[in-house]
Structure formats: C-alpha cells, structure tokens
Amino acid sequence: MKRQGNNKLRSVLKTRLAFLCVLWLGVSVGHVYPQQWKRVTNGVEYAEIRREVSGKFVDLDLLRLDLRKVRLDVHHANDSAIGTETTSSIAKRKKAVAAINAGFFRLDRSVYAGDPVGLFMIDGKALSEATNDRIQMIVNNGSAKTDVRFARTKLSLSMRLGAETVSINGIDRERTADDLVMYTPEFGATTNSSSVGTEVVVIKGVITAILSDVGNAAIPRNGFVISASGKMGDRLRELARMSASVILRQEWEGLPAEFHWDRGKLDVVTGVPQLIRNGSIDITWEQERSSKSFVETRHPRTAVAKLKDGKFLLLTADGRSDASAGIGLNDLAKLMLELGAIDAINLDGGGSTTMYVNGEIVNKPSDATGERKVSDAIVVTLRRR
Secondary structure (H helix, E strand, O other): OHHHHHHHHHHHHHHHHHHHHHHHHHHHHOOOOHHHOEEEEOOEEEEEEEEEEOOEEEEEEEEEEOOOOEEEEEEEHHHOOOOOEEHHHHHHHOOOOEEEEOOOEOOOOOOOOOOEOOOEEEOOEEEEOOOOOOOEEEEEEOOOOEEEEEEOOEEEEEEEEOOEEEEEOEEOOOOOOOOEEEEOHHHOOEOOOOOOOEEEEEEOOEEEEEEEOOOOOEOOOOEEEEEEOHHHHHHHHHHHHOOOEOEEEEEEEOOOHHHHHHHHHOEEEEOOOEEEEOOEEOOOOOOOOOOHHHHHOOEOEEEEEEEOOOOEEEEEEOOOOOOOOOEOHHHHHHHHHHOOEEEEEEOOOHHHOOEEEOOEEOOOOOOOOOOOEEOEEEEEEEOOO
C-alpha cells in the first residue's frame, strides 16, 4: 500500500511539473491559452495578457477576428482627409464592435494635422499619396469575407490637359515650393493655399476657373482643385488656358493581382515597418527609411497580422509606464510569430496606441491626458447578411 501511495504521489508531482513547464513556456514565448480568449461577439475574440519581454513586463491586448463573420474598414477622423479624432469616437460613430488606431500622421497644431503619412485610401478613393516604399495594409471587403494583404504599392496620379500629361505630386496635403497638389472635397471647403501660384477648379472634368496669385480656392463638392506653385504653377496656368477639360489617370504598381478587379472597394492604410513575411521575421526598416532607434526602443505599439489559421490579429502593447514597459520591434515580431502570425506589420504607436472593444478602451494609452486624437482607425463591424 505504501508503494502504491508513493507511485500516486510521483504521478501527481510529474503532472504538476509538466503543467508548470508548459506554463513557463507559454509565458516565455507569448502563448495565449484557450481559456484566455473571451468571445466578444460572433467572429470576435479578445484576450488580455501580461508577458515578461527582455526582462520587463508588458501588457498586451489582442483581438482575434474571423473575417468571414466581421469586416474591417479604415476610417479617417471626421470622415475627412485631414483633422484628428480619438479612436473610440471614430468607433462609436461607425457603431463598431472593436477598433484600433491605424496609420502614422502629421501631428502638430496646424490646419494640416491628421494628414496621413503614406498611401491612404477609402473605398477606392486616394486621400494621400505613397511615400518611402512603406508597407501598406490593403483591405477588400467582399460579400462573403474580408481579404487583407500587406504590400508596397505605388499609386501614380496624373492628369491630361489637352495634349500634355502632368504628374500630380500629392493629394490633400500642404502645398510646398514648386509643387502640384490635388485637393478633393474631403480636404475641406478651400485649399488653404497661399496667394502665390495657380489653381484650376474642375467640375465633372470641365475647367470652370483658372485662378492666378489668388490662393485658397473653394473646392467644389462635385469636383476638385489642382493647385501648383513656382514653375509648376506657371506651367499649369499655361496648359489650363489651352484646354477645356482635365482627365485624371491612376496607375497602380505592386497591387495584388486579385485586387485589380475590385479597386473601387479598397481601403488602404500605411504602416512602418513590415515585421513578418511568409512566416519569417523580416523587419524592413531600412528599406522603408525608418530608423534603428525606432525599431529597438521600447514604445507602446499597435500591430496587425494574418494568422496561420486564417484569422486576423489586432494587437496593442502598452508602454511608457512602471506597469508596462513597451516593446521593441524585434521582440514584437518574435511575439507575433509565436502567436501564429504569417504576415505582420507595425502601425502607429506611442501615445496613439489604443484598442476599443465593446464600448470601452481596454488598453492604457500612454499620454498623460489619456486617449490621443489620431488620424484614422481600423474598425471592426459585424458582416451584414
């Protein structure tokens, strides 16, 4: 009887030791146990975890999405091309189940605050041009499921004035020296440009006004304004006077082949840098003209990933506090790989990092004033049947 009791004791101890080993491995590699995932609604699961990463603890919030049951949309603050709004406000306006902050943007007190950095597109309409070969999240909401790709695309815009084709340098942003920018109604009521230059007002493809050295032209709701400065302004004025109409042209480079037929539905937001590609860590900060310091310093982070099981992951990591130290991108990439990511990119972080779930902010934004106003958000809503 005594030998049988010892055997039972050894069995219990072995079981407990095995459990502790599994628990330790889970903590070290970022595993999320099934019981940690909580169902928010059909197709949305949420997990809150705390992990020790490179000697410091980090609080992470995760959303795991079934893109056959929910859809993703990119929305800009105030449904415009510039300006800022909190992630939670955007989510509430869109009646979202969940949301995270998304792309990088101009953060200052000018009228251009909230101007997205890199290609930004909603429902196939570009509101900001591509820059620095940065990685993009491209969203295509089909009738049965949402498809997401990470790619480096380039959208070249040009216009035909008579026999001449002229490149458009930018969309809905501040005009600089020797520059040519297109302003859409999403930018606002006027171009906010200086009086030095030329502006051409176009309604339904027809030139309705050529304004020289006036500036701040009104943007028609059913058209756009082409605004140019310096030598570009002189050239624009000359061509516009010889032509009655403007024909806009778009040319894509690097767009996934399966999206070509559906370009009018695409949402695009730009991140930096890529973290994981085809199941391997591939941090492309040099290609995207970021910095080593940005990669290595511990910051709050926001990131997204495609998972092995076909689901999609939204992640925030808190930082800049005694409770949660933030995370460098090398550690973040390792963590996301261990969570099952096969492709992943980094989005805007720092004080912008915010996750909203079921009516409340679930992470702890790092700004002393609380949730920061941002340029845009990725919003999760239920798929309509």
